[in-house]
Amino acid sequence: MMNLLVVGGGGREHTIIKKLRENPGVETIYALPGNGGIAADAVCVPEIGAKEIDKIVDFAKSHAIDFAVVAPDDPLALGCVDRLHEAGIPCFGPDAKAARIEASKVFSKNLMKQYGIPTARYEVFDDPVKALAYLKTASFPIVVKADGLALGKGVLIPQNLREAEAAVKSIMEDKAFGDSGNEIVIEEFLTGPEVSVLAFTDGTAIAPMVSSMDHKRAGDGDTGLNTGGMGTVAPNPCYTPEIARVCMETIFLPTLAAMRAEGCPFKGCLYFGLMLTPDGPKVIEYNCRFGDPETQVVLPLLKTDLLTVMQAVEQETLGALDVAWHSGAAACVILASGGYPEHYEKGKVLTLPASTPENVTLYHAGDKLTEDGHLVTSGGRVLGVTAVAPTLQEALKDAYQAADTVAFEGKYLRTDIGKRALAALEG
Ligand code: AMP
């Protein structure tokens, strides 16, 4: 029997943990830190945060961990996988050098340019004066990105020179995203449907997962501020088999080869954020990890045992494994705290249904257990309600119906998750 450790404590980690539990050889799963809802499926250790690498490694050593999964970007960029490997613990996730594909936009843009991987044209600046001079010659809208990790918020799309100057000032001078803004990328504004493709890779072999579509803006009709993601559907109807073939040839395999050539083969889950432009698919961003809430719609459709896939990635035998998927569709509706992604209140008591239909799962993202055992809200995104069904229409209907059965003060959700996907299906 195996003891597993999962680093992280959101809806993505809850989904990974529920899926790992399906393996009959799993004895105990520890979640560092985990959350209130995860405590029903794993042993949570709220005292150890996902960025506390020394404590995570000590914990793994003292708890006879057979396999670890490092899910969030921060610990990956901080070298959590490198350190666990040094301690002799097999794990899933890229090392720090490979995690730069997400942790530094300058690194990933230069990689794509050098290896001819399609992406938006761009310039890099470390001097605000030069960035401002460049913007005077640019056309709008344009895209300004902080180099480093910024909780998905480091991308600004100014519509004119005045807004662009404000963007550069806020990132480079006011340090709105801290040291992440020491360098910036200014890039061409692309248009077209967006697709997220997560892929298992052991550095050479690749097994793309079912495609998905995120809904990043806080409000219906894609209005309001960018969030971590307000809902997802899978598969993404815009991602046809022909586009998948083009992406494999022009983006996925060249990216893996580029990382090997740079001496940092990528092992783990590589997330391709793609835009299907009139000139073909282009990379908007890479993430070095599972997406949140993409994971909540993608992993429920995985037929092959997740732990087996993760072990094949670690052992570099993925090419010999047939990674299979269920047909059908999944939809996830995020229940957020009113006010998210800005100011919101915490500590609201959660009322959950006594049971949910068999095809519905509540993935807990931002909640905690009180001393007397009640679940209360503790974050912006509180729950992800996922339904799996033969069609996207049914999955959305079931997810929204189940979302209605959860109550907490200030509960906020988008009412149009999947609307664009359904329109694309109807074509
Ligand atoms: P990112 O954090 O890099 O995923 O960017 C957040 C969002 O900004 C993306 O999901 C896109 O909608 C948008 N975006 C980023 N780069 C571009 C671009 N070059 N052109 C148009 N939109 C972009």
Ligand code: GLY
């Ligand atoms: N949902 C987007 C992300 O995980 O980056």
